[in-house]
Amino acid sequence: MEIINIFFVIVIAPVIGGLLFGLDRKLTARLQKRMGPPILQPFYDLFKLFGKGRIASNQFQLISVSVYIACTILSLILLATGQDLLVLLFVLALGHIMLILGGFSVRSPYSQIGSQREILQLMAYEPLLVFMVIGTYLKTGSFLVSNLMTGSYKPLLISLPAFLLTQIIVMAIKLHKSPFDISASHHAHQELVRGIYTEFSGAQLALIEMAHWYELILLMGFIALLWQTNLVIGGLIAFACFLAVILLDNISARLTWKWMIRFAWSFGVGISVANLAAIYILR
Amino acid sequence: MINNVLSNLFSKPATRNFPAKTREIAENVRGSVEFNTENCVYCGACALKCPANAIEVDRPAKKVTFDLYKCVACACCAEACRKGCIQMAKQYAHPSYRKMDVVFQGAPLLTDENGET
Amino acid sequence: MSNRTVIPFGPQHPVLPEPIQLKLELQDETVVSAVPHIGYVHRGIEKAAERMEYTQNVFLVERVCGICSFIHALCYCQGIEQLQNIEAPPRAKYLRVIWSELHRLHSHHLWLGLFADAFGYESLFMQFWRNREMLMDIFDKTAGSRVIISTCAIGGTRRDISDAHLQEILDTLDEVNKQLDKSIPVILNDYSVRKRTVGIGKITREQALELGAAGPVLRANGVAQDMRQLGYAAYGELGFEPVTENDGDCYARAKVRARECYQSVDLVRKAIRQLPDGEILTKPKGRPKGRVISRVEQPRGELLYFLAADGTNRLDRLRIRTPTFANVPPLVAMLPGCELADVPVIVLSIDPCISCTER
Amino acid sequence: MNILQKSRAKSPWILHYDAGACNGCDIEILACLTPVYDIERFGMVNVGNPKHADVLLVTGTCNKRSARVLKNLYDQMPDPKVVVAVGACALSGGIFHECYNVLQGVDGTVPVDVYVPGCAPRPEAIMEGVMMALEKMNKR
Amino acid sequence: MSNLIYYVPLSIILVALILAPLVFAFVISIVRSDYLRSLIIIMIAAVLAISSLILFARVTITHQIIHYAPGLIDWNLLVTIADFGLMAMFIRMGVRRKSALILVFAVIQTIILAWVEFGPKHTEMAYPPIFIDWLSIVMTLIVSIVGSVVAIYSLPYMREHERHQNLTISKQPQFFRTLLLFLGAMNGMVLSGNLLWIYFFWEITTLCSFCLISHDETEESLRNATRALWMNMVGGVGFITGIALIQFNKLPMDASRLLELVRTGNEAHIIALLILPMACLCFAGFTKAAQMPFQSWLLGAMVAPTPVSALLHSSTMVKAGVYLIIRFAPIFRHTALSEMVAIVGAFSFITGAMLAIGQSNAKKVLAYSTISNLGLIIACAGLNTPLALAAAVMLIIFHAVSKGLLFMATGVVDQSIHSKDIEDMQGLWARMPLTSLIMVIGILSMLLPPFGVLIAKLAAIESSIQNPLVMVMLVIGSTLTVVFWTKWMGRMLATNPQADGRKRENLPALYAGTLAFLACGAVILSLFIKPILENLVLPAVANYYNVAGMEMTPTVLSAPWLMIFLVIALSVLAPTFFNHLRSSQIKPAYLCGEQISSRAATAQFLTVADGTAEMTVRSYYFEKVTDESFHVKWVTIVATLLIVILFGAVYLWK
Amino acid sequence: MMETMEIKPQEIIDIPNIRDVDVSELLDRVKKAADEKRRFVTMTALDRGDHFEVLYHFDRDLHLEHLRVRVPKGRSLPSISSVYLAAFLVENEIKELFGLEITDIAIDYQNHLYLIEGVEPAPMAKDKPLE
Structure with missing residues (x-):
């Protein structure tokens, strides 16, 4: 079972993730009254990037990307094999921090400022994720995904409704969607050029892209956990959240990091804490 | 905005599917310069009027050299030509891999910068 | 080590479609100083205008700026007409207004789209640019070219607009107006847009005047100054009130331009309604001699041409003062104190046209 | 055509550098991005960063200052890369070719693969130019 | 092997751990030869390390608690006399430094001490004064190994330090004397069971820290040392008051006995009597561990030479504070005091991290991070579950190793670039690859999986779920922690492309050795954290709380x-060794096309008037948001209120 | 070239509202204009062979007024950017393109506003050949 899960994670997850990103681009185009690229576009981009000549600014960039993708896959494996959610989060954070360091490692203005802002993005979403995990713990008494899946609990969403909302915020921040495309934007029409990704190119960039696909699956898996009794419903909820994020991207301007921190830490943390408090009181 | 994007989603895209479908070009479009040297008397009025100096006329050699890559498609030459040798074609000038001059000496020839055919 | 962040912003930078460098000094993300570095687009048009014949210069000055090329040509032609003491026929004057206002309309659409892009509102950018294509189609049909339409000539216009096309323009304008009703409220009322524009890049009315701001930047500070008030071409007969706002921030500038879009639509409609029949070109007599200053209103503000001619077929001096040239000093004053993220928004709020600035 | 070549043909990432244009060509390039032309259909994206780009679109009369920048940008692009010169100014200087601060065409600064004539070229011409450039890249 | 351990008599080990440093402290203060001094220090370090390891092996193998009565002379009397001697010294210092605060607190302490010593004695000693259990062992290991490493590191450091000061007479003898005294006192403290003994060693550490902070004898260092002294004296007053109250309540003066009483006797009654003294001891712990509002002494202490900071922050001094709280944690379990201790700790955790974000001085960042981490440890002690306490102990261990490492590396960097500013460390990766690698490992080990600190932090969050307020503070605090560490690492890694070759770094052997030792220590300990926790710490803690197994499954x-460790290691090593960039593949950074390409090794760009400018990106310090003086004000007020509430809660709980 | 056209005698047109000032009193005049809240529009320089003619254009309520100074070649002109900061750009331009020395400009680009090293200096001067 574990082996199948791991295989699924390593091989199938990026395929689904890539298709979802393709869908994202297609849907975004349609929301803008365009035809948009083919749904396989992310794969074309990926293969092309792997075929580019290698340029980099230092060896550390290669290391950072490798750790980034390794950690992302690892955290997805941890999820798929029913491990500790808290550990998973910090493994994910390690990957993210290594990416940030990779951005820092080149003395390029946009990559460095992008990294600074990426830290802020990390700072904005990390508590929201941890609070959700704690909410899960409060309902199940364990951080283990396996425990959550095998135990006979009601769907978590019923007792943890706020976390659906915070997960949408987290997803928007993680995927750099407006209004949270602060450290790097998909459209490159940003004051930071490509922000933290400015100095990565070729295969490195392709690996980062792939890591994003894994990350998307991971985030959707997280949301699916909210309806752990039936993962099909959970997946559908996650997919709906993904669509909501795309819609949000198209009906909002990019806001500043100050706004993001304020929003994530007041609204996001606020409703998380309120939800947790409700559980404490009702327990 | 949400109304706008959603109505976009459920309506046909505004995209013109070039090159699968090319759209009709309007009348009087100044696409590219077309020479018809049959009636040409090599007066040089076109060269004189051209603001970009894209046309060179060598009267003794009866030769007109047109540098497509300097042309700004202002249609001054077409207006200046009294013999009606120069017209503005509707189709735009296509991109090319090499820079080529269009030389007219009796019959039109295509040559590159070095004068080779 | 200096504790300031010093970064180049441009010349190649995706939010700046044109090459200009701002040397930014930042404290965290707050701009402490911004010094513009230009010269990537300087061609020497003023010198070239002395080399070319004054009739050919129409095509040269059109290419000072590809966005408002018609208006450059108009300004130049009006100057030469003054020097040669001729006047364009009435129909030509109205045609000039139609093309000028369509240019303003397409330029403002372009700007509104780029402005939306500056704060990362991609779908809004797409919306404005999609609508703009309707106007580009008008140019394509009426003038034979999308961008540099080359329809202005000394003494009138080179082309006429047929009645069928006029009707088409009116129909298109109805559609444009409908689309504007959908998009302008987003620029003006959307929460995220207001967050990014209200109070950003603010200057006072006094500063604006002192720093020589022009066009919408000036009008956003409550100064009702618009060269169209001079009544050149047919503007005198169309009845015209400049649009003003009072806040002097990016939001006010956007609002001025948004309202000007509607105004332009109205002006074109009025001009088409009142369009007289007749000639479109007065043959120029003699050669220009003397000095004259010609001023018109570009989408970006006041455009000033100083022409000096000494009776040959070449000009002695052609001086072009473009609105962006005037708006650079206010820009330098707007930037300090803003956030790095606001730099593109503020830079775009003056609707910079670097190729105008450097010529 | 193998998968890599197909991917290359289907995913051209564009870097646009305005080496001193009048904006005419630039807004036509931007117009290509918009719904009416929508070059993202071909996978083209304006990446704004030489390190990610495959295709360099150059517009404008190059002067010495922008030639310096252009050279730098070209050098920073990873192989394989192609350059498309767009508009009369970039090809030869166009109407400005005799001005004192104008280099006659960008091909003196970077090797140009495809020339797109016009002032300004229509979006269709620009798209055609990019596609021709991709063919050339895949043949190399 | 195990036999060998048994053959070494306990008395010898104790002499080696406590007395030897004290004795050699006086020897070394008269040794003038650098060579001889180095020899003695290295020898002592070896002795300390080996003895602590033997003790560790002995206790872990036998799973027993050792009570030991030292013989030969009446040690109790000696301690009493020395105690008063110390008080006299404090009073003298107060006079000399013209500090009324020191004088007042010294006098108060003397009076209470006199009452305790000569007042009515109700209790007899239940156990001999030496008390060795798993907690003592952990502390001894840290003091003896990390402390010794710092001492060895000090040898080259102080030589270099004095070379810069152009001293005519070397002050190294005094320095190393105090250092050894410190280590001895720390060992003495953690190995003692008698509260009066603990108090005695506690006060020695206060004295030693004063001497070390004021070592350079500049105006600033004297001022800061004075502040450190009076603040710790406040703690001392709290300590001795606690002792007096225990005596007043006719309870045993012995940690071991107290713990036993609580475990067996009619608890409620005894806990009611003990709760106020415990609050006093916790208060003492707060001062020593530099918890808000007493953080300023630790920040002031950074004027001292860097090894002092390394020592104070990693293995000694501040750890004494948390040791005291952990030592008595089971006694006040399930009381309002425990909750309040957790809140005070969590508050320091979150505010320390917040204040660290605004700092660019490396030592200050480290200092705030120490305050923050000690807050976490104290919060764990306050959460007071077996798991939390295990987490606290793991944190003590890993924090000691990593923080010692970071301070030492900062010292090396400081001596090389003459700046402690993080901004000046830009591109250190290219200039000092080894040191910066070690620093990055140090920082990562403070922050991320699979390193011990993080694992312990996760355990802390897990146990904090009982206490929602603490939980929220821990979650947000850990997020803030990420910010300043990542900024710092980013700065060091920010190198110019094509930086002229990788320079091989010439690090003196003692530097390289000590740094590498601790760096490897951090990695290896993390690698074995699971067996260490499962086999050693958790059973010991369960035993400590007298519960069967863990109450929660961690x-x-x-x-x-x-x-996880393997995957991460592989993903680091693979590109490091098998994917080398050729120099032709190295391109200059993107500077909007205006980089000076011929000199890609700089980050210069062409700008206004074709001049050049150096591209610099400074880290964000959020000056407006993290204004230190403003935050320190409200933090001090809130923290003071929290402590008042703590005592109020204790009072009400009765 | 074009066939020669007969030049009809026509009225010489010149711009109205010009006031000639001396270089020495320029700054005072400009200050006065500033006090009267005139908006600085721009400056125009003309190369008149032996001297430069510099025009300062001011606007008040759509009404243009001009100051004119004549500077012999080789002499310098004081900057008015201390009064009107807005003038710094155009002053740099004139300085660079005409070779007219303007002193104390608020932001001085050192003759590198538009042109870089290697491009012939002062291209707008009349003695430069027309290509």
Whole structure:
């Protein structure tokens, strides 16, 4: 079972993730009254990037990307094999921090400022994720995904409704969607050029892209956990959240990091804490 | 905005599917310069009027050299030509891999910068 | 080590479609100083205008700026007409207004789209640019070219607009107006847009005047100054009130331009309604001699041409003062104190046209 | 055509550098991005960063200052890369070719693969130019 | 092997751990030869390390608690006399430094001490004064190994330090004397069971820290040392008051006995009597561990030479504070005091991290991070579950190793670039690859999986779920922690492309050795964290609380740490060794096309008037948001209120 | 070239509202204009062979007024950017393109506003050949 899960994670997850990103681009185009690229576009981009000549600014960039993708896959494996959610989060954070360091490692203005802002993005979403995990713990008494899946609990969403909302915020921040495309934007029409990704190119960039696909699956898996009794419903909820994020991207301007921190830490943390408090009181 | 994007989603895209479908070009479009040297008397009025100096006329050699890559498609030459040798074609000038001059000496020839055919 | 962040912003930078460098000094993300570095687009048009014949210069000055090329040509032609003491026929004057206002309309659409892009509102950018294509189609049909339409000539216009096309323009304008009703409220009322524009890049009315701001930047500070008030071409007969706002921030500038879009639509409609029949070109007599200053209103503000001619077929001096040239000093004053993220928004709020600035 | 070549043909990432244009060509390039032309259909994206780009679109009369920048940008692009010169100014200087601060065409600064004539070229011409450039890249 | 351990008599080990440093402290203060001094220090370090390891082996193998009565002379009397001697010294210092605060607190302490010593004695000693259990062992290991490493590191450091000061007479003898005294006193403290003994060693550490902070004898260092002294004296007053109250309540003066009483006797009654003294001891712990509002002495202490900071922050001094709280944690379990201790700790955790974000001085960042981490440890002690306490102990260990490492590396960097500013460390990766690698490992080990600090932090969060307020503070605090560490690492890694070759770094052997030792220590300990926790710490803690097994299953340990470790190691090593960039593939950074390409090794760009400018990106310090003086004000007020509430809660709980 | 056209005698047109000032009193005049809240529009320089003619254009309520100074070649002109900061750009331009020395400009680009090293200096001067 574990082996199948791991295989699924390593091989199938990026395929689904890539298709979802393709869908994202297609849907975004349609929301803008365009035809948009083919749904396989992310794969074309990926293969092309792997075929580019290698340029980099230092060896550390290669290391950072490798750790980034390794950690992302690892955290997805941890999820798929029913491990500790808290550990998973910090493994994910390690990957993210290594990416940030990779951005820092080149003395390029946009990559460095992008990294600074990426830290802020990390700072904005990390508590929201941890609070959700704690909410899960409060309902199940364990951080283990396996425990959550095998135990006979009601769907978590019923007792943890706020976390659906915070997960949408987290997803928007993680995927750099407006209004949270602060450290790097998909459209490159940003004051930071490509922000933290400015100095990565070729295969490195392709690996980062792939890591994003894994990350998307991971985030959707997280949301699916909210309806752990039936993962099909959970997946559908996650997919709906993904669509909501795309819609949000198209009906909002990019806001500043100050706004993001304020929003994530007041609204996001606020409703998380309120939800947790409700559980404490009702327990 | 949400109304706008959603109505976009459920309506046909505004995209013109070039090159699968090319759209009709309007009348009087100044696409590219077309020479018809049959009636040409090599007066040089076109060269004189051209603001970009894209046309060179060598009267003794009866030769007109047109540098497509300097042309700004202002249609001054077409207006200046009294013999009606120069017209503005509707189709735009296509991109090319090499820079080529269009030389007219009796019959039109295509040559590159070095004068080779 | 200096504790300031010093970064180049441009010349190649995706939010700046044109090459200009701002040397930014930042404290965290707050701009402490911004010094513009230009010269990537300087061609020497003023010198070239002395080399070319004054009739050919129409095509040269059109290419000072590809966005408002018609208006450059108009300004130049009006100057030469003054020097040669001729006047364009009435129909030509109205045609000039139609093309000028369509240019303003397409330029403002372009700007509104780029402005939306500056704060990362991609779908809004797409919306404005999609609508703009309707106007580009008008140019394509009426003038034979999308961008540099080359329809202005000394003494009138080179082309006429047929009645069928006029009707088409009116129909298109109805559609444009409908689309504007959908998009302008987003620029003006959307929460995220207001967050990014209200109070950003603010200057006072006094500063604006002192720093020589022009066009919408000036009008956003409550100064009702618009060269169209001079009544050149047919503007005198169309009845015209400049649009003003009072806040002097990016939001006010956007609002001025948004309202000007509607105004332009109205002006074109009025001009088409009142369009007289007749000639479109007065043959120029003699050669220009003397000095004259010609001023018109570009989408970006006041455009000033100083022409000096000494009776040959070449000009002695052609001086072009473009609105962006005037708006650079206010820009330098707007930037300090803003956030790095606001730099593109503020830079775009003056609707910079670097190729105008450097010529 | 193998998968890599197909991917290359289907995913051209564009870097646009305005080496001193009048904006005419630039807004036509931007117009290509918009719904009416929508070059993202071909996978083209304006990446704004030489390190990610495959295709360099150059517009404008190059002067010495922008030639310096252009050279730098070209050098920073990873192989394989192609350059498309767009508009009369970039090809030869166009109407400005005799001005004192104008280099006659960008091909003196970077090797140009495809020339797109016009002032300004229509979006269709620009798209055609990019596609021709991709063919050339895949043949190399 | 195990036999060998048994053959070494306990008395010898104790002499080696406590007395030897004290004795050699006086020897070394008269040694003038650098060579001889180095020899003695290295020898002592070896002795300390080996003895502590032997003791560790002995206790872990036998699973027993050792009570030991030292013979030969009446040590109790000696301690009493020395105690008063210390008080006299404090009073003298107060006079000399013209500090009324020191004088007042010294006098108060003397009076209470006199009452305790000569007042009515109700209790007899239940156990001999030396008390060795798992907690003592952990502390001894840290003091003897990390402390010794710092001492060895000090040898080259102080030589270099004095070379810069152009001293005519070397002050190294005094320095190393105090250092050894410190280590001895720390060992003495953690190995003692008698409260009066603990108090005695506690006060020695206060004295030693004063001497070390004021070592350079500049105006600033004297001022800061004075502040450190009076603040710790406040703690001392709290300590001795606690002792007096225990005596007043006719309870045993012995840690071991107290713990036993609580475990067996009619608890409620005894706890009611003990709760106020315990609050006093916790208060003492707060001062020593530099918790808000007493953080300023630790920040002031950074004027001292860097090894002093390394010592104070990693293995000694501040750890004494948390040791005291952990030592008595089971006694006040399930009381309002425990909750309040957790809140005070969590508050320091979150505010320390917040204040660290605004700092660019490396030592200050480290200092705030220490305050923050000690807050976390104290919060764990306050959470007071077996898991939390295990987490606290793991944190003590890993924090000691990592923080010692970071301070030492900062010292090396400081001596090389003459700046402690993080901004000046830009591109250190290219200039000092080894040191910066070690620093990055140090920082990562403070922050991320699979390193011990994080695992312990996860355990802390897990146990904090009982206490929602603490939980929220821990979650947000850990997020803030990420910010300043990542900024710092980013700065060091920010190198110019094509930086002229990788320079081989010439690090003196003693530097390289000590740094590498601790760096390897951090990695290896993390690698074995699971067996260490499962086999050693958790059983010991369960035993300590007298509970059968853990009350909660710590799910954090069930994670496949070894696999995580392997995957991460592989992903670091693979591109390091098998994917080398050729120099033709190295391109200059993107500077909007205006980089000076011929000199890609700089980050210069062409700008206004074709001049050049150096591209610099400074880290964000959020000056407006993290204004230190403003935050320190409200933090001090809130923290003071919290302590008042703590005592109020204790009072009400009765 | 074009066939020669007969030049009809026509009225010489010149711009109205010009006031000639001396270089020495320029700054005072400009200050006065500033006090009267005139908006600085721009400056125009003309190369008149032996001297430069510099025009300062001011606007008040759509009404243009001009100051004119004549500077012999080789002499310098004081900057008015201390009064009107807005003038710094155009002053740099004139300085660079005409070779007219303007002193104390608020932001001085050192003759590198538009042109870089290697491009012939002062291209707008009349003695430069027309290509």
